[in-house]
Amino acid sequence: MKVEAKLEFQTSAAPKTGADLLIDLLIKEGVETIFGYPGGAVLPIYDAIYKAQDRIGHILFRHEQGMIHAAEGYARITGQPGVVLATSGPGATNLVTGITDAMMDSLPLVVFTGQVARSVIGTDAFQEADVMAITTPITKHNYQVQSISDLPRIVKEAFHIASTGRPGPVLVDLPKDVTSGILSEPLEESELDLPGYQPTYKPNSLQIKKMAESLATAHKPVILAGAGVLHAKATQELTTFAEKHNIPVATTLLGLGAFPADSPLSLGMAGMHGTYAANMALYETDLLINFGARFDDRLTGSLKHFAPFAKVAHVDIDPAEIGKNVPTQIPIVADAKAALTELLEQTEISPTTESWLEKLKQYKQDFPLWYKHDPKGMCPQWLIEAVHKVTNGDAIVATDVGQHQMWAAQYYTFNKPHRWITSGGLGTMGFGFPAAIGAQIAAPESTVVAIVGDAGFQMTLQELSVIYERNLPVKIIIVNNGALGMVRQWQELLYENRISHSLLHSHPDFVKLAESYGIRGVRIDNQEDLVASLPELFAFEGPVLVDCRVLQQEKVFPMIAPGKGLHEMIGVKPV
C-alpha cells in the first residue's frame, strides 16, 4: 500500500519552501497519513500540505494527545512509524504523554513539532517551549533542524531510527524560518550519518549453542514471549520452536498474540493479573527463555522471588534490557526472529517435558480464570467474552487502562498476532479510544473494538468527531462501572476499603453524547439485551458507542499485591 516515491524539484513558478521539501521527503518515506493539528509555527507546513493534498493524507484530530495515541495505534498495527505534526509550545507539550507512552512501549513514531524562528529561540517568544529539553528523556532521539539543507538527512535518519532496532519515538523540531525558507537549489538525496547507531540483529552463535545445550538438559523449561516477538514478526518461528521442543509459553501483557492462546502449550498471560499456571511456571521453571520481554515489574512481581530456580536466557534487541532487572546466564542480543531461526537450526535434542507439561495442565484445570456469573446484572468478564464471540476472536482490540484492560487481556484470547493495542508501560488513561481510531485508519477493513472504562474514555472522547467525520466504524464498548475501578480495587484490597475519590458520582449520558457527535449510541444493562443486540451492533456499518452498565463491585483476579512474588497470588479461586 506504499505510495509511489517521487521526489521532484518543482520547476513551476512558485518557489519551493523548506515545508514543501519536508512534505516531499515524507512522501518519499511512504507516509500516507499525517496525524496533525495546526498552529502558528506550522502554518508553512500546512500550506505545503494544502498544495500536496492529492499526494498525502492528513487527519485533523481534536486534541494533540488524541492524535498521537491514534498514531501509536497506527504504528502498532502496521509496524510503520506513525507520523505526527503539531505546532510549537502548547501543541508540542500536549504531545508529551503520547511520546512517553510510545517510548515505554517501543512504538515507532516520527513527531514533527513547529518551533519559533531561530532568531528568537531562547527569548521566551510567543508559544516557545524548550521541546528539545522536554523530550530528550522521552524520545529514542530528537533533532532541531538548523538549516533547510539538513532536512533530507534528518528526515531520513528520523524514520530509520524510529523503525529499526528497538523501535521508538523520534522528534524533529522545525523552526518556522526553516520551513518557510526558500530553497535556492534542489537538494540532493541524503545519506544516513549515524556512526553511533548500529543495532544488532544477528545473534552470537556461541550463545545460541549454549542455549540449545541448556535446553537439552532442562526439565522444566518455559518460554516468556514479549512484544519483541511481535516487533520481529516472529510468531510463526516461535510457535514452531515451542512445538518442536514441547515447551510451554507464557506471554506478557504486550506479548498477547505472539503465541496462539488456543495451543495446548499456551499458559496465557503472566504477571500481576496473569494466570495461575503462567505464574507458577515462571516460578518453578529451571530454564526461563525470554524472547523480547523486558522483565517489567508488573510481570516479575518481587524480583527477590522471581524465577528462583531458573537459569535465564534472554533474547532482546536492546542490550541494555538484558541483565537490567533479572540476572541472566545466557544473554542473546538479537532480533527475536533471527535468534529463533538460528535456534531452529540447532540439532540439540529436545528436553523431556512430559511430566512438567502434565503438572502445568493440572494447574490450568485446577485454577482457571474465574468469575461469578450473575444472571441479573452484567459481569464485565462475561461482556468481554461476548465481544470475543461476536467478533470470532479476530477483531483488533484497543483498550484503555484499568480493570477493563485486564479483563480484555484475560478474556479476549488472541490466536493471531497484531490485534492487540494497549498502553502497558506508561498505563495511559485516555489511550484506548484514539488508538482504536489509528488502528481503523491502518486497517480499514478490520473490525476494530475500543474497550474503555467510563473514566478513561472521558479523557479523550472528543475524538468522536473524527470517527464521525471520517465514518470510521470503530465499535466503542464502555465498561461502565461508575468508578475508577482499578483504583477502587486497590483501595478495597490494600487500603482497608477506604474508598477515596475513586467513584464517579455523575456521568454524562453517553448515548446522548454519542448522538450529539452524530454517532449511534446504545445503552445496555443486562446480559439478555447484550446477547440480543451485539450481532446487529457489530454488523452496523458505521461507528457505534455501547454504554455497558456492568456490575460495579467486580475485581480483577488473580492478583499479585505489590512486593509479592509470582507464587503469592491472591484470588486464584472463587471465595
Add this chain to the structure above:
Amino acid sequence: MKRIITLTVQDRSGVLNRVTGLLQRRQFNISSISVGPTETEGVSKMTLVVDVEDGQRLEQVTKQLNKQIEVLKVSDITDKAIVARELALIKVSSGSQLRSEINGLIDPFRAIIVDVCKESITVQVTGKPEKVDALIDLLRPFGIKEIARTGLTASLRGHQPQSNEQTPYSLTAR
C-alpha cells in the same frame, strides 16, 4: 565504587545534556565530567567519574550510554593502564611575607603560581586527584579563598600490560 568512563561522541548540540540527563534519570552519581574536542573534527571526548554501587549497575550505565545515538564509544577504563589528570586553580590568601613559604610547599608538586596580587596568590596544579587533594590540604592553613577544578580527564597508556601484571588505577574518595 568510583569508575572512570570515557565517551567519544558526535559533537552535536544537546549531547552533553543527553548524557548528564540520562545519568541523573537513572540515578547515577556523577563526581566529575570533562568535555573537549578530539583529534577528529566533529568528535568530542567526555571523561566521566561516576559512583556506582556494583558491577550490575556499572554494566547498566555503560549500556544506557551506548544506546544514545550520538555516542560512538563507551569505555570503562578504570582497570586499564591509564594516564588520568586533573587541573586545579587554588586561590590562597597570602601577604608577601608568606610567599616563599608557599613556593617551597608547592614546588614538590610541580605546581606553579599563575596569579599574584596584594592579598592572594593563585596556584595551578596538575595531576591525579589525590595529588590535587594533598596540595589543597597543605594550603588550607593559609586560608583558601577559592578552588576551581576541571574534573578528571584520562586516556589509555600506549602500552597495555597483560592483565596479571596490571595495577588498577585507584580512585579513592576525596
